[in-house]
Amino acid sequence: MPFEGIVSVLKPPGMTSSDVVVDIRKIFREKRVGHTGTLDPAAAGVLPICIGRATRLFDYLVDKEKEYLAEIRFGTATDTGDAFGKITESEDCSVSADELSDVLPAFIGEQDQIPPIYSSLSVNGVKLYKLARQGQVTQPLEDRKRRISIYSLGLEKQLGKNSFLLRVRCSKGTYIRTLVGDIGQKLGLPAYMPFLLRTRSGKFGLEDSFTIAELRTLAEEGGLEKTIVPMDKAADHIPALRLTDLTARQRRLLINGAPIPFEGIPAGQAHRLYIDEEFMGLAELSGEGLHVTVWLGNEDLQHGGKTSTEE
Helix, strand or coil, X not given: CXXXXXXXXXXXXXXXXXXXXXXXXXXXXXCCEEECCCCCCCXXXXXXXXXXXXXXXXXXXXXXXXXXXXXXXXXXXXXXXXXXXXXXXXXXCCCCHHHHHHHHXXXXXXXXXXXXXXXXXXXXXXXXXXXXXXXXXXXXXXXXXXXXXXXXXEEEEEEECCEEEEEEEECCCCCHHHHHHHHHHHCCCCEEEEEEEEEEECCEEHHXXXXXXXXXXXXXXXXXXXXXXXXHXXXXXXXXEEECCCCHHHHHHHHCCCCECCCCCCCCCCEEEEECCEEEEEEEEECXXXXXXXXXXXXXXXXXXXXXXXX
16 A cells, blocks of 8 residues: 655755655655755754655645754854865864853844855756856855744753854754854854754654664565654644534535635634544635645545535
């Protein structure tokens, strides 16, 4: 039987998010596969992957908060912001844990952030990092700035001279490399990020994640099913709407994408829709009534036929 749902992969450093998608397609033998947010090749950590019809939930899963452990090292800056770039600045310095702790609160809250030039953002259909490698882009693009939120930012421990481990909880779209560089600027020093580990993405944490090697082994043993989080469980941050006494006509209309009269839930808010305890997808209430916005029920039922001809 085909696998459908979300599997959380523990991505190693040196592997792109697209590489993970290719491996998951092969392991689960499913073409419809997509990740819920790029993780830099140099970074490691939690990368939730949608499989099958779960790819339709992308917009509802990608917006969740993220948590990272990041190393910040003062005295050096690189053009990529991490350990894989060319050194652009060096300075002898000595930063204490107290000095670092004093400036961290200034970065908590909503703020504008300009993405680094070595990023996967597209400019006229071309990835920004490709333009940077070709020398066509040499400075961060002001018009690409985005609104992000840092929910918490704390010093975990000092790793060595001028080297510290930070824990960051933030919104989607936050570039930790940029945050590290900004912290350095706040102290008047160059800084870069030698190490990044994403410890959580939405509801998925390190404890829920599997390496590619583990997934391959489980595939050989026939144990992949236990790695899959069902679609409705992955979206359990969305309120549930359970309908049990629909007429045949109401059921048919909903299944075929038409609205039905309804009240009792906030308009414009997605709900996980269950009909007679069967998960059907996501539904919203609009001025026209309750209608399914993301179908995740039986595809043959939706495309193939009506549930009844009764009016």
